[in-house]
Amino acid sequence: xxxxxxxxxxxxxxxxxxxxxxxxxxxxxxxxxxxxxxxxxxxxxxxxxxxxxxxxxxxxxxxxxxxxxxxxxxxxxxxxxxxxxxxxxxxxxxxxxxxxxxxxxxxxxxxxxxxxxxxxxxxxxxxxxxxxxxxxxxxxxxxxxxxxxxxxxxxxxxxxxxxxxxxxxxxxxxxxxxxxxxxxxxxxxxxxxxxxxxxxxxxxxxxxxxxxxxxxxxxxxxxxxxxxxxxxxxxxxxxxxxxxxxxxxxxxxxxxxxxxxxxxxxxxxxxxxxxxxxxxxxxxxxxxxxxxxxxxxxxxxxxxxxxxxxxxxxxxxxxxxxxxxxxxxxxxxxxxxxxxxxxxxxxxxxxxxxxxxxxxxxxxxxxxxxxxxxxxxxxxxxxxxxxxxxxxxxxxxxxxxxxxxxxxxxxxxxxxxxxxxxxxxxxxxxxxxxxxxxxxxxxxxxxxxxxxxxxxxxxxxxxxxxxxxxxxxxxxxxxxxxxxxxxxxxxxxxxxxxxxxxxxxx
Numbered sequence: 454x455x456x457x458x459x460x461x462x463x464x465x466x467x468x469x470x471x472x473x474x475x476x477x478x479x480x481x482x483x484x485x486x487x488x489x490x491x492x493x494x495x496x497x498x499x500x501x502x503x504x505x506x507x508x509x510x511x512x513x514x515x516x517x518x519x520x521x522x523x524x525x526x527x528x529x530x531x532x533x534x535x536x537x538x539x540x541x542x543x544x545x546x547x548x549x550x551x552x553x554x555x556x557x558x559x560x561x562x563x564x565x566x567x568x569x570x571x572x573x574x575x576x577x578x579x580x581x582x583x584x585x586x587x588x589x590x591x592x593x594x595x596x597x598x599x600x601x602x603x604x605x606x607x608x609x610x611x612x613x614x615x616x617x618x619x620x621x622x623x624x625x626x627x628x629x630x631x632x633x634x635x636x637x638x639x640x641x642x643x644x645x646x647x648x649x650x651x652x653x654x655x656x657x658x659x660x661x662x663x664x665x666x667x668x669x670x671x672x673x674x675x676x677x678x679x680x681x682x683x684x685x686x687x688x689x690x691x692x693x694x695x696x697x698x699x700x701x702x703x704x705x706x707x708x709x710x711x712x713x714x715x716x717x718x719x720x721x722x723x724x725x726x727x728x729x730x731x732x733x734x735x736x737x738x739x740x741x742x743x744x745x746x747x748x749x750x751x752x753x754x755x756x757x758x759x760x761x762x763x764x765x766x767x768x769x770x771x772x773x774x775x776x777x778x779x780x781x782x783x784x785x786x787x788x789x790x791x792x793x794x795x796x797x798x799x800x801x802x803x804x805x806x807x808x809x810x811x812x813x814x815x816x817x818x819x820x821x822x823x824x825x826x827x828x829x830x831x832x833x834x835x836x837x838x839x840x841x842x843x844x845x846x847x848x849x850x851x852x853x854x855x856x857x858x859x860x861x862x863x864x865x866x867x868x869x870x871x872x873x874x875x876x877x878x879x880x881x882x883x884x885x886x887x888x889x890x891x892x893x894x895x896x897x898x899x900x901x902x903x904x905x906x907x908x909x910x911x912x913x914x915x916x917x918x919x920x921x922x923x924x925x926x927x928x929x930x931x932x933x934x935x936x937x938x939x940x941x942x943x944x945x946x947x948x949x950x951x952x953x954x955x956x957x958x959x
Contacts, residue, residue: 454512454513454550455516455548456511456513456553457516457518457544457545457552457553458508458515458554459519459520460494460520460521461478461519461541461568462589463521463525463526463529463559464687464690464764464766465526465527465528465690466525466687467527467692468691469526469527469689469766470527470818471525471526471768471817473530475530478533479522480855484520484521485520485521486517486518487517490517490520491517496851497852498847498850499617499620499851500617500623501520501555503587503616503619504553504555504587505620507620507628508553511628513550513551518541518544519537519541520555524763524877527766528561528562528565529560529561529563530563531563531564531566538571541554545575545579545582546578549582550582550631551627551631552579553627555587556589558592558594558598558607559591559592559593559687561690565939567597568598569601572601572602575601583630584602584604585606585623585627586605586623587608587616587620587623588605588606588607588608588682590608590683590685591650591684591685592607592687593684593687593698594643594684594698594700595692596641599641599700604627604702605702606623606626609657609666609670609683611656611657612907613848616848626702635704635705636704637679638703638704638710639702640700640707640710640714641698642699642714642718642955643699643718644718645943645944645945645952646721646722646725646951647686647696647946648685648688648696648730649729651759651760651903651925653730654724655728655903657683664720665724668716669681672713677706678701678709678710680701681699682700683697683699684698685728686698691937691939693940697721699721700714715955718955722953725945725946726946729946730918735774735919735921736777738919738920739756739777739783745914746895750914750915752892753894753896754913754917756899756917756918757905758919758921759919759925760923760925761924762901762902762925763901764877765902765923767875767923767925768792768816768875768924769791769872770815770816770817771814771815771900771923774919775828775867775869775898778898779867783895783896784865785896786897786898788867788869788900789869789897789898789899789900790856790859790872790876790883791813791870792875792876793872795811795816797871797873799811800858800860805835805837805860806833808832808833809831809862810830811829811830811862812828812829813828813862813869813871814827814828815827831864832862832863833862833863835860835887836861836889837887839859840854840857840859840872840873840874841854841856842854842882842886844880845880845882846905847907848904854876856873857872857873858873859871859887861889870884870887870889877902877905878900879901879905880908884897891912892912
C-alpha cells in the first residue's frame with residue numbers, strides 16, 4: 454500500500470495588505486518537502502500529524518511530498534501555489550492507494566482559484582482513489598472541494614483545539630473506505646450570509662453556535678452518518694461561496710444527508726445576525742478595561758486586537774489600540790506582537806540596556822489606505838533573541854514559529870514585544886521569551902483572534918475584544934459592500950431583504 458500525505462494551509466484575506474509569497478509557507482525558507490516535512494510536523498498537534506498518527510500503522514509506504522503553512526494574508530500567486538500543488542500531483546501520478554490532505558480551505562490565488570483546483574486535478578489523476586481531507590472550521594466550501602473528496606471533515610472547535618483529532622478521524626474514515634466497510638456519499642449547502650471570524654458568535658462553544666455543534670454531534674451518533682460538518686467560513690475571502698456552510702457525509706444514504714444538511718443550514722440561517730461582529734467604540738473598550746482593574750479584579754485584563762491579528766490577515770503593526778490605552782493612562786501594560794523590522798533591527802544594533810528613539814508601528818499601509826501614523830517613542834531595549842518559538846498552547850501545539858530578531862522595548866509603563874515577522878500569540882511564550890511575565894501585568898494587549906483564548910483565559914480578569922483599525926476590521930457593512938468583487942449576491946448583511954430557500958442551498 455502507498456499513501457500520499459500532504460498539506461497546504463493558509464487563509465486568504467482578500468483585503469489584507471500582507472503578501473503571501475512561497476517563502477512564507479514555512480518557518481524559514483518556505484514549504485518543506487519529503488522527509489524534512491515529515492520530521493518537522495509528525496510530532497505536532499496539527500491535522501497532518503493526526504493523519505500520520507493513524508496512517509503510520511497501516512504498514513504502508515507514506516510519501517510526504519510537501520507541507521506548506523502560511524499566516525493569513527493576501528491571495529497567493531498562482532505560480533507559488535502550483536509549486537506546492539505540483540509536488541502532490543507528481544507523487545500521486547506515481548500511483549497510490551489513498552490520499553490524505555491537511556488543508557485550510559480558505560486559500561485563494563490571485564486568479565481567484567482555490568484548493569478545489571488541486572482536488573479536481575487529483576481526481577482526474579486518480580479517479581478511484583479515496584481522498585480524505587481535514588479542513589479548517591473557517592474553510593469556504595464549494596462543489597469542486599466537496600465533489601472531488603471522498604471524506605470531508607472539519608475541525609469541531611474554534612478556537613481550534615481539535616486539529617490533531619480531526620486528522621485522526623479523517624484517516625480512520627479513509628481506512629474504512631479502503632476496507633470496503635462504507636460507501637460515502639456527500640451533500641453540501643451554504644446560506645446566503647457571511648460572518649466575521651472574530652465575532653463572538655463564531656466561537657463554537659458560544660451560546661450562538663454550541664447548539665448547532667451539538668446538533669451535528671448528535672447526528673454523528675447515527676452509524677449511517679460518517680461526518681456532519683459545520684463550517685463557519687471566511688468572510689474576508691472574496692470568493693463566490695464564502696460564508697457558513699454544511700457538508701454531510703453518509704454511508705450511501707443521500708436522503709439522510711440532505712435531511713441533516715437542511716436542519717443545520719436552517720439553524721445557521723436563524724443565527725446569521727450573531728455572526729457579524731459589532732465593536733463598541735474603542736475608547737469604551739479601554740475604559741471598561743480600566744474600570745475592571747479599578748474594581749480590584751485579580752489578573753491582567755486582556756485586550757484582544759483581533760482586527761490586526763496575523764491569523765486574520767493583519768499586519769501586526771496597527772497602533773490604534775495602544776494609542777488609546779496610552780491616552781487613557783493605563784500602565785503596567787504589555788503588548789505582543791508589534792511587527793516592525795526596522796525597529797527590531799535598531800534594537801539589536803543598539804543592544805540590551807540601550808535607550809533608543811524610534812517611530813514604532815504603522816509601517817504597512819492597508820489596502821484601503823485606512824490607518825494612522827507610527828508612535829514616536831523613546832524606550833529601553835531588553836530581551837533580545839532570535840525569534841524562534843515553539844507553540845506549547847493547545848492550538849497548533851508543537852509548531853515552530855520564526856518571528857525573526859525580536860526584543861522588548863519598554864516605554865514608560867508599556868512594554869512592546871517587537872518582532873521582525875508577524876506572529877499569532879498562541880501562548881505565553883511570545884512574552885516570556887523577551888523576559889515579560891504576562892501573569893504579573895495589569896493589562897495585556899494581544900494582536901490575535903480567538904486562538905489565544907484557551908491559554909489566556911486561565912490568568913485573565915477579563916478578555917475584551919477591541920475595534921482597532923487593522924486589515925481585519927469588519928467589512929461586513931453596507932457602506933463597504935463594494936469591496937467585494939466575486940461574492941454571490943444578494944447576501945446578508947451586505948444587502949437588504951435577503952431570503953433563504955433550502956431548495957437553493959447548493
